[in-house]
Amino acid sequence: MSGAEKIAVTVTDIVPLNDLVTRFEFKRTDGGLLPTFSGGAHTVVEMHDGESTRLNPYSLMSDPMDQTAYTISVRRDDQGRGGSLYMHTKVAVGDEMVISYPVNLFSLDLRAKKHLFLAGGIGITPFLAQIKQLERFNGHWELHYACRTESLGSYVDELTEHHPNETHIYYDDQKQTINLVNLLEGQPLGTHVYVCGPKGMIEWVRQTAAAEGWPREAIHYEEFLAPQPGKPFEVKLAVSNKVISVGENESLLEAMERAGVDAPYLCRGGACGQCETNVIDYSGNFIHRDHWLDDEEHASGQKIMPCVSRFEGKTLVLDR
Amino acid sequence: MTKFTFPQSIKSRPIYGTLEAREGAAHLLVADAHGAEAILDVATPEMMAKAHIIYIPKGQEFEDRLRALKPASFYSGPSYSAAEPRLHKTLADARMGLQVYLTGTEGLMGQAMNAAMAAGIPHTAIQTEHRGSVARRMQCVHCKGITEDVETDPFVCSHCGLNLFVRDHYSRRLAAYQGVCIDAEDPGNVPESKGIYE
Numbered sequence: 001m002s003g004a005e006k007i008a009v010t011v012t013d014i015v016p017l018n019d020l021v022t023r024f025e026f027k028r029t030d031g032g033l034l035p036t037f038s039g040g041a042h043t044v045v046e047m048h049d050g051e052s053t054r055l056n057p058y059s060l061m062s063d064p065m066d067q068t069a070y071t072i073s074v075r076r077d078d079q080g081r082g083g084s085l086y087m088h089t090k091v092a093v094g095d096e097m098v099i100s101y102p103v104n105l106f107s108l109d110l111r112a113k114k115h116l117f118l119a120g121g122i123g124i125t126p127f128l129a130q131i132k133q134l135e136r137f138n139g140h141w142e143l144h145y146a147c148r149t150e151s152l153g154s155y156v157d158e159l160t161e162h163h164p165n166e167t168h169i170y171y172d173d174q175k176q177t178i179n180l181v182n183l184l185e186g187q188p189l190g191t192h193v194y195v196c197g198p199k200g201m202i203e204w205v206r207q208t209a210a211a212e213g214w215p216r217e218a219i220h221y222e223e224f225l226a227p228q229p230g231k232p233f234e235v236k237l238a239v240s241n242k243v244i245s246v247g248e249n250e251s252l253l254e255a256m257e258r259a260g261v262d263a264p265y266l267c268r269g270g271a272c273g274q275c276e277t278n279v280i281d282y283s284g285n286f287i288h289r290d291h292w293l294d295d296e297e298h299a300s301g302q303k304i305m306p307c308v309s310r311f312e313g314k315t316l317v318l319d320r
Numbered sequence: 321m322t323k324f325t326f327p328q329s330i331k332s333r334p335i336y337g338t339l340e341a342r343e344g345a346a347h348l349l350v351a352d353a354h355g356a357e358a359i360l361d362v363a364t365p366e367m368m369a370k371a372h373i374i375y376i377p378k379g380q381e382f383e384d385r386l387r388a389l390k391p392a393s394f395y396s397g398p399s400y401s402a403a404e405p406r407l408h409k410t411l412a413d414a415r416m417g418l419q420v421y422l423t424g425t426e427g428l429m430g431q432a433m434n435a436a437m438a439a440g441i442p443h444t445a446i447q448t449e450h451r452g453s454v455a456r457r458m459q460c461v462h463c464k465g466i467t468e469d470v471e472t473d474p475f476v477c478s479h480c481g482l483n484l485f486v487r488d489h490y491s492r493r494l495a496a497y498q499g500v501c502i503d504a505e506d507p508g509n510v511p512e513s514k515g516i517y518e
Contacts, residue, residue, distance in 0.1 A: 113440045185345055187416040190440015213344030213417035215445030 002264045003044065003055075004100040007034065011095045012069065021122060021154045022088055023061075025071045029096055033067035037102035039130030040194075040222070043070060044100040044268055049086050052250060053258070056083040056226065057269050059125040059196075060102055063132040070099070073154060075122040081229050081249045105272050106196065106222035108133065113190030115141040118178065118205055120197020121148065124155055126222060127196065131163070144178050146170040146197070180205065184212045194220045223291065225269040227251035230287060230310045236317045237261060238280055252306035256320065263306065263320055270308040277304050277318050284313010322354040322451045327517065329488045336429070336450040345417030347371040348410060349391075350432040352400070354452030355424025356382030362421065363389045372410055374403050376428065380452075400431055407432065411439035423449040427457030427468055430495030443492070454517060459496040460484055466496055472513040474502045483510045 013025035028034055041064070042057040058072035074087045091097070106126050108115060115134065117127045124145055134141050143166055147153035150171055159167040170176040184193070193214065195205040202221045209219050227250075234245050235252065237259075246255040253275055256263045266274035270290030279302050288298040290305035297303050304311070304318070326333075339362040347367050349359050356375060360382075363371075371391040376399060377383055383396050397403045420436050422429040429448045436446050455469040465479025473486035477499065484499030491498065503510050 111440070111442075185415060185417060188440075189411060189414040189416060189418060191416050211343060213342060213419055215442050217442040217444060218416070 002262055003266060004103050006046075006098050006100055009034075009070075009097055009099055011091055011093055011097060013071075014091070014093055017073065017154050018152050020152060021073050021075050023071055023073045024087065024091065025062075025069050026097065026099060027069045034070055035101060036067055037064045037129075038104050038107050039064050039133035040106035040108065040126045041102035041104035041129070042106075042126075042267070043072065043102055045072070045087075046098040047083060047086050049082065049090065052247075052254075054081070054083045054086070054250075054254065055100075055265075055268055057103075057267055059106075059129070059222075061125040061128040064129050065133075065136070073122065073125050077226070080226055083226065103266055103272075105267055106194070106220065108194075109192050109217075109220065112192035112218070113140065114188060114192070115139065116183075116187060116191050116193045117141060117143040117145075118193065118195040118197070118201070119143065119145040120195075120201040121146070121152075122154065123195075123197030123201075123222075125196075127194070128155060130194075131159075142166050142168070144168045144170065144183065146172065146176075146178060146201070149173045180208050181212065184209055184214065192218045192220060194222075196222045199223055222271065223269075225271065225289065225291070225308050227254075227268075227308045228289065228310075231312055233311050233313070233316065235311070236315070237320045238317055239320055246310070251308065252304070252310065256306060261320060265307055268307045270305055273305075275305055275307050277306055277320050278302065279304055279316070280319050281315065281317040282311070282313065283315045284311060286311055322357055324450065324454050324517075326450075326454075332490045333488045334426070334430070334448075334490055334492075336448045339421050339423060339447050339449045341367050342419045342447075344419035345370070345415060347419045347421065348374070348414070349421045349423070350374045350403075350407065350428070351422070352376040352424035352428040352452075353378040353380045354382075355422075355428070355449070356380065356386055356451075358423040358449045358451050359421070360385060360389070363391075365390075368392070374407055374410075376400055376403060376424075400428055404435070407435055411435060414439070420446045421449075422446065423451055425453050425455060425457075425469070426450065427455070427495065430457060430490075430492070434492070434495050456486065456516065457496045458484065458486065458499040459491065459494050460499050462501060466494075467499070470499075471515060473516045474510060474513055475499070486516055 008029040009026035010029045012027045015023040042059045044055045047054045062071040076088045077084045229249050240261045244259045266272040273292040287310040289308040368389050368391045372393040373391045375396045422432045455471045458467045458470045460477040463480035467478040482501045485502040487498045489498045
């Protein structure tokens with residue numbers, strides 16, 4: 001079976017934080033301890049919703065050393081394929097679910113002299129675990145967190161209460177914005193910057209930091225990519241000798257899994273590269289959404305990341 | 321000839337590049353002897369306006385030409401050790417965006433690389449270019465003493481007096497190559513010394 005090892009858990013607490021975000025707590029169903037993890041790790045949550053199965057990654061936000069429970073925060077996306085809506089409307093305390101072992105694609109570089117965190121909206125979640133991790137050994141960090149409004153500022157109160165000197169909050173509706181150039185220019189040598197939030201924010205930080213002469217190795221980012229719905233399409237899987245159709249609300253990876261094909265994956269969010277698949281033949285257009293392949297590979301028509309990317313056209317034959 | 325093509329070697333041996341001007345909030349250039357030529361090649365007026373040059377001439381006559389580049393700050397000193405307090409202070413006060421350029425002998429580049437890494441710069445982000453002498457900074461693996469500017473193989477350890485074979489095995493931590501006793505089994509049977517790359 002592909003992906004990280006699974007853990008059977010029970011939902012032990014559900015806390016709505018605001019209009020969009022709800023927090024879920026999981027404990028092991030067998031009463032045992034969960035593995036420790038490192039700040040920035042995510043877990044893949046399995047959702048069995050009628051006929052369809054979704055596996056969505058969510059950042060773990062609890063203390064990485066707390067083995068009694070994991071917590072995640074889910075932002076409701078009314079335009080999405082329904083994974084977050086399922087969590088918000090169908091999941092109840094006491095439900096049994098399956099999650100994956102923690103996987104970290106956004107870990108701290110502990111060689112850094114200082115960690116500069118830039119969060120946008122729900123992008124705050126990995127930083128909550130990283131802050132708890134750093135606090136254990138007196139790590140040097142600073143957080144700049146942009147939210148739409150005060151009422152949508154998840155965890156703002158907790159952060160400003162516990163870490164008043166490290167936390168800086170910006171509200172979009174009050175026209176408060178991060179003075180990024182100024183912030184980056186003032187950082188001592190050995191600082192690493194981490195950004196998690198909407199695509200535009202990540203691009204802005206990466207480009208500004210590069211233009212300011214920051215080393216590539218000191219810029220870390222994680223984008224929450226969920227597979228987007230799209231027009232249904234057909235795919236021929238050459239190795240498995242199957243023709244499958246990908247529905248409007250499922251990803252290519254999910255369609256392969258539904259057909260019983262054991263395709264590799266890890267993050268299911270276009271970041272880790274695990275599901276990279278060779279294209280044998282195609283006639284049509286790829287809708288690449290990952291940030292694993294580079295522009296040249298996207299244009300080549302030879303590779304696709306089935307976790308988030310789609311296809312529109314007559315034929316697509318994959319080496320899977 | 322101040323540019324030298326090093327022969328293919330083992331993985332631990334450092335590889336040097338060619339300096340290129342990069343965008344940055346400030347520029348720190350550390351060079352010895354013929355490394356000055358690489359600075360003269362890479363310098364632009366924009367870079368020099370925000371540049372700090374630390375230069376160890378080792379008898380070479382480049383200082384006037386380097387000063388003529390009008391760097392924001394210029395220092396010339398008799399040895400790397402003499403320049404070290406200034407280098408450490410510069411790195412301690414530096415902000416992110418600093419670009420580091422190291423050029424000249426391997427010993428100079430290795431030691432300055434160490435200082436820059438300790439200050440928090442990833443080693444892959446530090447530029448280097450070899451110029452001038454191919455002499456090596458050697459560590460005697462027996463007494464741990466460092467002998468600077470070794471040009472011949474084998475050579476005599478300046479600390480313990482053993483006859484040492486010059487290896488390509490490099491330590492980034494020590495910024496030195498390893499020297500291993502060549503006549504341990506048969507004392508006195510030492511091959512004739514020749515240039516390291518002869």
